[in-house]
Amino acid sequence: MKLLIVESPAKSRTIEKFLGPDYKVAASFGHIRDLPGSAAEIPAKIKGEDWARLGIDVDNDYEPVYVVSKDSKKHVTALKKLLKDADELLLATDEDREGEAISWHLLEVLKPKVPVKRIAFHEITKKAITEALADPREIKPEVVKAQESRRILDRLFGYTLSPVLWKKVRTKLSAGRVQSVAVRLIVELEELRQKYLVSEYWDVEASIGSDDTAFTAKLVKVDSDRLITGTDFNKTTGKPKNPANTVHMDQEMADAIASGSLADKPWTVSSVEKKETKKRTYPPFTTSTLQQAASSILGMTPRRTMQTAQKLYEGIETADSSEGLITYMRTDSLTLSEGSLAEMGEHVRNSYGEDYYSGPRRYKTNSKSAQEAHEAIRPTSIPRTPDSVAGYLDRDQLALYTLIWNRTIASQMTDAILDRTAIALTCNVDGKICTYKANGSVVKFPGFMRVLKGSRVDTFLPDLNEGDSVGTDTLPINSVEPVGHSTKPPARFTEASLIKKMESEGIGRPSTYASTLSTIQTRGYVVKKSGSLLPSYVGMAVLHILRKHFDHYIEIGFTAGMEDRLDRIAAGEVDSRNFLEAFYKGDKENEGLLAAIDSELPSIEYPSIPVGPDPETGEMITLRIGRSYVFAARGDGDNEMRATLPVDLLIDELTPEKAHEILAARAKADEPIGVCPETKLNVYVKLGPYGPYVQLGEVGEDKKTKPKRTGLPKGMQREEVTFEYALKLLSLPRALGKDPETDLKVSAGLGRFGPYVVRNKIYASLESSDLMYTITLEEAVQLINDKHKKKILKELGNHPETGEPVQVLKGRWGPYVSDGETNVNIGRKAELDDWDLAAALKAIAESKKKKPAKKKKKAKKKTAKKKTVKKKTTRKKVTKKTVTKSGE
DSSP states (O other), rough: OOEEEOHHHHHHHHHHHHHTTTEEEOOOOOOOSSSSSGGGGGGGGGGTTTTTTTTTEEETTTEEEOOOOOOHHHHHHHHHHHHTOOSSEEEOOOOOOHHHHHHHHHHHHHHHHHEEOOOOOSSSSSHHHHHHSSBOOOOHHHHHHHHHHHHHHHHHHHHHHHHHHHHHHHHHHOHHHHOOOOOOHHHHHHHHHOOOOOOEEEEEEEOOOOOOOEEEEEEEEEEOOOOOOOOBOOTTTTOOOOOOOEEOOEEEEEHHHHHHHHHSOOOEEEEEEEEEEEEEEOOOHHHHHHHHHHIOOOOOHHHHHHHHHHHHHHHOOOOOOOOOOOOOOOOOOOOHHHHHHHHHHHHHHHHOEEEEGGGGOOOOOOOOOTTSSOOOOSOOOTTTOOOHGGGSSSSHHHHHHHHHHHHHHHHTOOOEEEEEEEEEEEEEEEEEEEEEEEEEEEEOOOGGGTTOTTOOOOEEEOOOOOTTTEESSSSOEEEEEEEEEEEEOHHHHHHHHHHHHHHHHHHHHHTHHHHHHHHHHTTTTEEETTEEEEEHHHHHHHHHHHOOOOOOGGGGHHHHHHHHHHHHHHHOOOHHHHHHHHTTTSSSSOOOOOOOHHHHGGGGOOOOOEEEEHHHHEEEEEEEOOOEEEEEEEEEEEEEEEEEEHHHTTTTTHHHHHHHHHHHHHHHHHHOEEEOTOOOOEEEEEETTTEEEEEEEEEEEETTTOEEEEOOOTOOOGGGGOHHHHHHHTOSSSSEEEOTOOOOOOOOOEEEEEEEEEEETTEEEEESHHHHHHHHHHHHHHHHHHSSSOEEEEEEOOOTTTTOEEEEOOOTOEEEEEEEEEEEEEEETOOOOGGGGGHHHHHHHHHHHHHHOOOOOOOOOOOEEEEEOOOOSSSSOEEEEEEETOOO
16 A cells, blocks of 8 residues: 555545555645744753754754644654555655645654655646656755745744843734734835825816717816826825926816816817727736735635635535646746646637637746746636536635636737727917817727626727817817816735735745735734725834834845745755854854844833824824733823723824824813712713723722723713713613523623623623613513524425425525525525525525535444453553453
8 A cells, every 4th residue: 555645634535536545645734843832842851951942953053843743643643553554655745845844744753664755746636646656756855944944044033033022012922034024014104104295286177078979088288288197296205206397287277277178169189199009918827916816806815815725726526526626826936837728728719719819828937936847826627617616616716716717718818909099189278278188998809808807998989080179069068177186195005915015025935925914913913904904003013123123134125035045045055054043143244133132122112103293282192002002192201191092093093183182081081070879989981992981980099999880882972971871871781680481680781792681691782772771671581582593584485395494584694595404595685575485496406406415424333342441550651451341
């Protein structure tokens, strides 16, 4: 038996179907060894060493200490057991650095006594696996060394710099080699936006013609001076470039030209330019371009994109096969195999015609580090169209597969041909010649746009010639209006544009983009809002320290240079140990990270982020990072005023005016709004990190005695709270009595997520805050009991075969039809009147056809039960003796 090992069980199941009984395919479940991840994993023999926490012997050629993790031990045990019956070991992990390293670690841990071969493939198909088995190779030590160097480098960077952040910002923070640069890009873009000078400029637009002849023309010149547009302002500062021979119109001038242009009719066609242009098709996807396209077109995060692509790569069972549907998805190569090029060419000719194919198109990869041995991301079989597998894929899988399939086919199609027309119109306004321009374009031949349709709309212009008049009865000028514009600061990064920036700067590699973006968000350095990435206050504070004291190590050029050196290690051109020594302890050119921290640490102060001068006092308002929350501060010493910021107040909304408002509210919050008649304690309306709340009494002198607090209902402002309403809120939770069936207490209250009723930790939401004071015990019990009941939107009748009711039910993702066994989503916009029993039965039947039949589990043979008996021994270790019980 030959044992073939891959990373994932899904991959192993797919490959095992291609191979005969002579093969056993097993999974390592990813990396089986790594550097110690916690103190508990540090081997006893190195615990006394200064470098034990790193897991790297920095005094002995940076020798790493690898440990098999707790989760991996059971997998290693299983692999060793399988290896005992094998006569050959085949290591078939991915053909990238991580995959090569996994194979090496398997070899080191399993210590096989049988022949070992390394095989690699870029797609999981029977053909690819067969070819790989016929062409084995050895493990590439230089590639393993590059992966190991990256792992050690990241550990040295993170484990050495992170303690600085714990001391000076907040505990549990981390500094990552690539993530810190990604945060830098986002923070510095936000800083640019804050300094951006918004400028105003005006132009004039004319609406001309009607129905089929309607078009818009814009003022472009006054005499010989070109009108200033948005491109004439510095895109990072917003300041005007002030180019020569231009005119910067204000509103007064725009109004005058608009009214004067409308009065001077007809206008004259001064020129007509027509030309044919080509729009080139796009290359196939690499990892980064796939993530960008999936983000902008499908709204998928990079992590979700890669998880979905992984499933498509590993194989999904369809009607005709269970092969992988796409090639390996971690690649920066644009290469396409000759076989796939031929297959694509045949498909384009057969499906669209000879005019859409002019021969194979080969793309050159611009990335220096691209591995041309890899392929671009493409379908493994072009005849396997998205429609043919739609019934076997979930929504994300189908959307992503369609995106890949269309892009791959389009990459081999001819360019689109467009007819572009530009018409110039002139009129006289107070002796000045004003030139308006209209542009139109029509697709003459769609080429690749037959597949990548996009949202393009033809812009038609009427058939005009030089010297013709515009503004007549046949082609009227309907209106001429001044239009104001404001320059906008550089757009914030989206996940897609950040990946594009990282790739262009050489930061990270295809396999790291998704994890980097996920890490900076999960650790709270960056927040996603409406698709844009904003730095958090903690992220800004971290960047301020790293940039001021360790700028060299988070420079874009330095980080990109690190990636280049790692690539050269993989190519055998750079010694990995010298590389690590220079980074950590320094060389003739650099002092090294360790020395940099020693010299900088004493001078590092707790970071404060400037917000701006207080609009009333002129004092600088700054932000400070507390143990749990962020607060605004103004003044010094005894005169310092502090106020906690609401957790949902992000940097894009924090202006000096807003900070002043928060500080003023904090000062006012110390003044009671009344005294509770029952307790004789002061009542306050305060502002906390989660919004305004009312408070009864003060915090005890021991700082441990907490007064009673209740948040305000959603949408209510602290200024709206009266003394009487505050007392009502402080009376919550309101006891309603005991449930007569369960004898459990039921109460109504107000929580972080709104008003509720509760019984024994089972909560049910109330529709309005007023119900907290009026709901009865019976009504509350009914709400709680109904919480988990399915809401029936429509009864359709009984299933003709099972007799079970068929219904339209309300679901989390929209309405769905169900027969009690199969659920079919019908979409949020579905009209209930369109659904009857026949329509529901048809939808349920089609859904069942699409789902692969579940394999029946083989009945387990009854075997004699074994009883474990401890064998007496004088040794500490207890051995076990198994005894079979007779008659069982």
